[in-house]
Amino acid sequence: MSVGYINGTFFHSDAEAILVEDGIITMTGTNAEILAAVTKEDEIVDLAGTYTVPGFIDSHMHLIGLGQFLTNLQLDDCESLDELLDLLRQKAAETKAGEWIIGRGYNEDRFPDHRRPVKSMLDAVCPDKPVALTRACGHAMSVNSKAMELAGIDEHTTVEGGHIDFADGIIEENAITLIHDAWPKDTPVSVRKAISAGMRYCNKKGITTVCSDDFPNAGDDYRLPLDVFEQLSYRQELTVRVNEQCEFGSVKEFSEFLDDGYTTDVGNDYFRIGPLKLITDGSLGARTAALSGTYADDPSRTGYMAINDEDLELYVKLAARFNMPAIAHCIGDDAVDRVLAAYEDVVLEGNPLHHGIVHCQIMRPDQIQKVLDKKLVCYFQSLFVDYDASILEARVGRELAKTSYPFRTLFEGTIACNGSDAPVELNDPLRGIMLAVTRESKRFPGCSMNKDEALTVEQAVMSYTEKGAEAIFMEDRIGRIKEGYYADFAVLDTNIMACDVNAIGDAKVLMTVMNGERVYEYVPDDPEGR
Ligand SMILES: [Zn+2]
Missing domain, CATH: 3.10.310.70 (Diaminopimelate Epimerase; Chain A, domain 1)
Known part of the structure; x- marks a missing residue:
């Protein structure tokens, strides 16, 4: 059976209607064209003038942790x-x-x-x-x-x-x-329970793909979460596509993983092994992010690295030998320096493997230039603006604050995608789009970040869709509403390209479709929906 979705408006498409068959968008066009293509057995869904975006891609989060x-x-x-x-x-x-x-x-x-x-x-x-x-x-x-x-x-x-x-x-x-x-040991049952609670939350927010860092959140090593994800993907029980950002407790554990035959791209379009994920420093809020100078509001602290330079180099070299990109969590500028040094001889011209930096927060102009020159993939979180705008200048001083969170420069110069780092911030792409555009805190009124680095609404939507797909080499099948692409999309009650930007955060997700299946439907007066 096919499903025709008619009377819609779609992001980056002039179609009025789409036809979905076996999880794929098989046709886009006018209402008349789609209605002519459906048969008696097919279903018609009237989108009634609502606005549809490609299913959001949360490019860095922790699904099990969420x-x-x-x-x-x-x-x-x-x-x-x-x-x-x-x-x-x-x-x-x-x-x-x-x-x-x-x-x-x-x-x-x-x-x-x-x-x-x-x-x-x-x-x-x-x-x-x-x-x-x-x-x-x-x-x-x-x-x-x-x-x-x-x-x-x-x-x-x-x-x-x-x-x-x-x-x-x-x-x-x-x-x-x-x-x-x-802590009490995780079991396959507890991990499955966490994954399904996390997926449900993501679907409610219009998310159909997550790039998720999970290994440290379940069990003593990577095998438990990996087994559970693989089972769920074979049984087609995942309601979000998962690209696993693989984080390990030691280089030894990482090499065991490689010995087991795992590397980037192993898997299928439900669950796939993504890049190696490295933690390098801490957070700005806790003043553990590694700065090259001292904290402006606590000169006794500089933050610190959670990994030494030798291990960083070992991880990155070992990954490259198996054609695995590394993506490194960097919040402070000292962490960025060390990661750029580790990438120096490893990242090839044009960065074909998609090595990257997660967070891209406290950065100096010379570092931003290097990131653009090397075409590193940037995984940023515009949701962080809400809290960080209230502490940024106090923590790092005015000069460094001005060139930090440089979303627009990164977006226009390399592949830059958006995410939540959930559960650090709860997933909310619509709120993330609003904050990427306004760079003004809602929780701390009056606090904002350098507006030269604001994205347009269109860029912000792309950072959650097309760019996320590009980062993980899936740009030919997710991130767009287009013939031949997976039927992954979210129907919104508001045209976010035309409404007041401050209203985007309050737009409602009416329906989320993943692989052609309706995985979430809004029900009035029921916060859980269907
Ligand atoms: Zn994270």
Whole structure:
């Protein structure tokens, strides 16, 4: 059976209607042309003048981490420490003895007194059960005494590329692994549950493809999440296409992965192995991002690298030998320097493998030029504008702030695609499009970033569609509404190319179609939809 979608308006297309058969857009044209092509058995969907975009591609996120976030204690709405501690108290009351309380999403910059939750506060509310609350950025964690005891952390514990403040129970970067190791072990069932919660959330937001970094979020090594993803893809149970950004705990683990026969491109159009993902530094919010100078609002800190230069070089060289691109998380300009140095001899003319940089935040003009010269693929997150606009200048000073988050320069000079880094920010491409265009914070009114780097609405939509497809070599089959492409699209209640830019963030996704299947439908008065 075919489905004709008529009376529509489509991004980057002058069609009024499309025909979908076996998951593929087989025809685009006028209403009359599509109606002439359907038979009695076929279905007609009246789009009633709504606006349809290609299914959004979230080019960097953590699908399993998002699903875990949605099913654990969510702290992202907390506006004060008291609110956070109240939520923890409630959760502690309903948690059985011996069970972990795992939460995520707090950001002390949103609290009036800017104080972090520390060990003494968590102990006061919950002395008997282990508590671990991850900061929104994922690069720092607040824990209670019970959690440290179970993780075997005492006042003498140290971890390379990480930091432990034993007195306050603040754990940063690589040291977080000690807590993760003490958590209840993931199982195929728990991983499947997280993936399906994450996929559902993405579909609600019009997303049909995710580039997802999952290995560190489930089990002791890559095999558990990989097995679950492969099973789901063979059974055609994935409702988003997944391009896996492969992150490892050590070079040894990465070489085992290669020995197992995995490399970029292994898989199918539901689940495919993507690039090697490297974490290099921390976050701007937690002041762990590695800067070449000191933090303007705390001259005692420069941030730090979570990986040493030798390992960085080893990873990148090993990846290149297997024709695997590397994409490296860089937030501070010192991290960008080190990654550019590691890429120096590895990235070939024109960057055919698509080596890249994830985040592209604190950057100097000389670095931006090098990124453009080497045609590195840039994975940025315009959703970060909402919070980072409130801290950027304070953290790095006016001069560096001006050339940071250079989305337009990157978009116009190389392949640059957009994403959420969920669960750091919850996926919301429409809000991301609005923030890429306005560069004005909604949460912190009055805070903005250099507007010379604003995208147009058209560019912002492309950053979530065509450019995301190009980054992962799928530009011939996803990211556009075009004959021969997969029927991956999202129907919106608003023409985002014609409405007021500030209204884009409030546009509603009415329906999400992936591979021809309706994977989400809006239902009035039901937040879950169909
Ligand atoms: Zn990430």
